[in-house]
Amino acid sequence: MSATEISKKQITFKYKFESNYNPVYINGAFGGINPQGEIVANFYLERIALPNATTHIVGANGSIGEAIKKDPKDLDESCVRFVQSGIVMNLETAKQLNVWLERNIKNLEELKNK
Numbered sequence: 001m002s003a004t005e006i007s008k009k010q011i012t013f014k015y016k017f018e019s020n021y022n023p024v025y026i027n028g029a030f031g032g033i034n035p036q037g038e039i040v041a042n043f044y045l046e047r048i049a050l051p052n053a054t055t056h057i058v059g060a061n062g063s064i065g066e067a068i069k070k071d072p073k074d075l076d077e078s079c080v081r082f083v084q085s086g087i088v089m090n091l092e093t094a095k096q097l098n099v100w101l102e103r104n105i106k107n108l109e110e111l112k113n114k
Contacts, residue, residue, distance in 0.1 A: 024084050031086070039094045042086035049078035 026043040034040050052072065057065035072078070089097065 026084070028081065030081070030083075034088070038088050038090055040086065040088050042083050044081040044083045046079060046081050049075050049080050051075050 024043075024045070026045055028046050029041045029043050031040040031042050051070045054067045054071070055069035056067050059065050070076070
């Protein structure tokens with residue numbers, strides 16, 4: 001087989017999706033290297049905390065007034081990181097993902113600068 005014939009080889013990948021496949025928005029990640037030497041990334045959506053309950057003043061006309069009590073009490077000082085998914089990958093996969101991310105970041109920056 002010649003070098004030209006080898007370079008003409010092709011492979012087609014077919015993509016199969018789980019029935020519950022549903023892309024989600026993330027705005028952060030937390031993780032590191034696990035004891036097996038793999039990279040772990042847990043993806044989260046960071047948002048303000050929502051109360052379990054609020055108690056409001058009711059006006060004489062029946063209108064709902066300001067909140068006078070919130071549960072939990074530290075609600076205004078809280079933030080939530082809702083972790084929806086995570087990944088575990090070996091070093092080679094992490095390097096390939098990094099190349100893919102850098103290429104797509106560059107493409108997006110070029111589009112934004114047009």
